[in-house]
Amino acid sequence: MGKTIIVSNRLPVSLRHKNGKFEFKPSAGGLATGLGSIYKEGENIWIGWPGNDVEDPEQRAEIIIELHELKMAPVFLTREDIEQFYEGFSNETLWPAFHYFTQNINYDEHHWEAYVRVNKMFCDAILKKADPDDTIWVHDYQLLLLPQMLREKLPNATIAFFQHIPFPSYEVVRMLPWRHEILAGMCGADLIGFHTYDDMRHFLSAVGRIMGLSNESGYIQAENRLINVDSFPMGIDYDKFAKSAKSKKTQTIAKKFLELLGDQKLLLSIDRLDYSKGIPKRIKAFDRFLEENPEYHGKVSMIMVVVPSRDKVRSYQRLKEDIDTLVGRINSDYSTLNWVPIHYFYRSFPFEELSAFYAMSDIALVTPLRDGMNLVCKEFVASKVNKKGVLILSEMAGASKELQDAILVNPNNNKGVADAIKQAITMPEKEQQARIVSMQETIQRYDVFQWVKVFMDRLQYVKQKQLDLQSKEVDADVISELHENFKKAKKPILFLDYDGTLVGFKGKPEEASPDEELKSLVSKLTKKSQVVIISGRDKETLGKWFKGQKVDIIAEHGVWLKINGGKDWELYADIDDHWKPDIKSVMEYYVQRTPGAHIEEKHHSLVWHYRKVESGLGDLRMRELFSHLKYMARGHNLQVLEGNKVLEIKRPDINKGRAASAFMKGNEYDFILAIGDDWTDEDTFQAMPENAFSIRVGYSYTKANYNIKSPKEVRYLLNKLT
Ligand code: GDG
DSSP: OOOEEEEEEEOSEEEEEETTEEEEEEOOOHHHHHHHHHHTSTTOEEEEEOSSOOOOHHHHHHHHHHHHHTTEEEOOOOHHHIIIIIIIIIIIIIHHHHTTOGGGOOOOHHHHHHHHHHHHHHHHHHHHHOOTTOEEEEESGGGTTHHHHHHHHOTTSEEEEEOOSOOOOHHHHTTSTTHHHHHHHHTTSSEEEESSHHHHHHHHHHHHHHHOOOEETTEEEOSSOEEEEEEOOOOOOHHHHHHHHHSHHHHHHHHHHHHHHOSOEEEEEEEESOGGGOHHHHHHHHHHHHHHOGGGTTTEEEEEEEEOOOTTSHHHHHHHHHHHHHHHHHHHHHOBTTBOSEEEEOSOOOHHHHHHHHHHOSEEEEOOSSBSSOSHHHHHHHTOTTSOOEEEEETTBGGGGTOTTSEEEOTTOHHHHHHHHHHHHTOOHHHHHHHHHHHHHHHHHTOHHHHHHHHHHHHHHHHHHHHHHHTTBOOHHHHHHHHHHHHHOSSEEEEEOOBTTTBOOOSSGGGGOOOHHHHHHHHHHHHHSEEEEEOSSOHHHHHHHTTTSOOEEEEGGGTEEEOTTOSOOEEOSOOOOTTHHHHHHHHHHHHHTSTTOEEEEOSSEEEEEOTTSOTTHHHHHHHHHHHHHHHHHHHHTOEEEEETTEEEEEOTTOSHHHHHHHHHTTOOOSEEEEEEOSHHHHHHHHHSOTTOEEEEESSSOOSSSEEESOHHHHHHHHHHHO
16 A cells, blocks of 8 residues: 555645745645645655745755655746646636636636646656555646546556535536546546535536546446546534634633624624625625614624735736725715724634634624635534524535525525524524534534545545456456467357447447458457357348358347358247337337437337437436336336437347357357447346356446456457457
């Protein structure tokens, strides 16, 4: 087991220049605390930008040594990198896009180039430290390309990615000219985590639509790897906030502040300066509350902390101006000599003062327009040691999914938020207590340490799952074993599925006819062995494609059989199709409602195809049709099966397994090999005797003995046999 490397844009320390020297200020953020238990252990390390530009090589060397002692390694970025990669692409393109501020997106090619370049710099820095079997956990939207860059260089490493901000709907992702590269970058990871289920399903839908990779319960089947996507709502260091709120130091500070403020109901608002946090709308809602409730003038005030952030970006400068103007107007409208409605601070506070604000405030007003999670609301709740207090929380914050006992508001609803302030001020203490206690239980249980643990456990689980599949992979040893056995065999037989096994999938089914290479391969195989093409395709197509070859063909999952390249087909199963008209009329109804869908009629089955239907709509209609058909299937003793963009209804006793067994009956084969790629081939695998070899194409779970990557490898293997 290798070491663990944490990677984020910023290191958990800030490098400051002071009188020509430099010093490090540790970050007290939740992520740094939560991951402390990891990067401080053994050989583990945290890699990232230290937060300042250092040009002098001697100074750089000193910094590297100092950081090394802190278990960190720096990636030095120049002023230009910061402007184009961080302020540019990360904060002017990805941040607004991912927070649904599409009007703020800057589409700048140079910024994109810088983003690629800096992700590459991170990759190089990691490669200097990483061993092939290390675990690398990459954080957040500044490094979306990194997982794939790492995967190319360290194919066996365990790579995880966590996104701290929202992942938007496919409709937004598709607007980005670099959407493909971004998704491919993320898909280099083995585990991809988001705060909420919604973020996760948006990501899966974008990957499905843009990359054409479908998923099953959060597992994406990439070319040669299983990727897991899941939701891991991040928590806080609960005990730290609860303990601090009780501490003498915090209480002394709170007491001092309260004396200065006088007898007031206190509303607390804390955010980084960011348009996603909804600060102007919040101020306007407070304004409305004051306007509609004059009886509270002089009795309620708001403490508003805005922490400076990204102030080089123009949209942030404009936001700051808007906030200044709004606060100025409200204070000038309502203030009296002994009362100011908004106490506004554009700076950050030391932890103890922040903790005092949380502890002494009656209400927290957390109303982002969009927020990945939002930790401020959790910190407020954890600080309510006397169980009194009310949280007003935006439905648009990831945290709202967990904190259902807050007063949940739509931050765009000016009246709704103003009313929520009134509701909070007048909420009976008993109700406050019940709500706070219930939220505290949640936040305490799912704290940041639990978050790290659950994430890391999941990562191990996914890796193990991949290894289980890999251990069954057809490798050089398996090939030589097959070859030896095949060579020795007097009476060998091969059952070969066609589509997805001997040829890859084509846009149109009729385009998948055998090429010259395949024809000559099959003909070589038939010289030594019995070769059975076992497919769901219709007999006419298969007959035409393999004309003149000495193969046996089982068509339509076992309805038809043609022996040894002969002319005539024999019916290989009882056909009873009195059920078809009823079922077909239902399927037709779904074709009429679904542009792009069509029905294929086979002797023993009806197939509803939706490959050409608008993605999403096809799945929706398929689900509807599925439940409709399932209901009808019972009456007719039929089986409904979901396939690759098809829904098939058929008699359950007609399948490849039954056909393969019947075919082998009475014969003693001394080498049996079955290869197939989907659920219909699972029946074949199951019907195989113990001494048979069976191989499934792709990395799904299977009853076959082995997995193989693609039709290309299948052909390679068959060639080796000959
Ligand atoms: C991103 C996502 C997601 C604030 N003022 C002071 C101060 N803070 C600390 C708070 C809190 C942190 O800053 C803010 O965290 P948030 O989660 O609320 O917001 P973002 O910075 O936007 O974080 C967000 C988060 O990543 C984690 O995944 O929740 O959705 O946008 O911890 O305590 N700390 C001090 N003084 C202050 O004045 N010391």
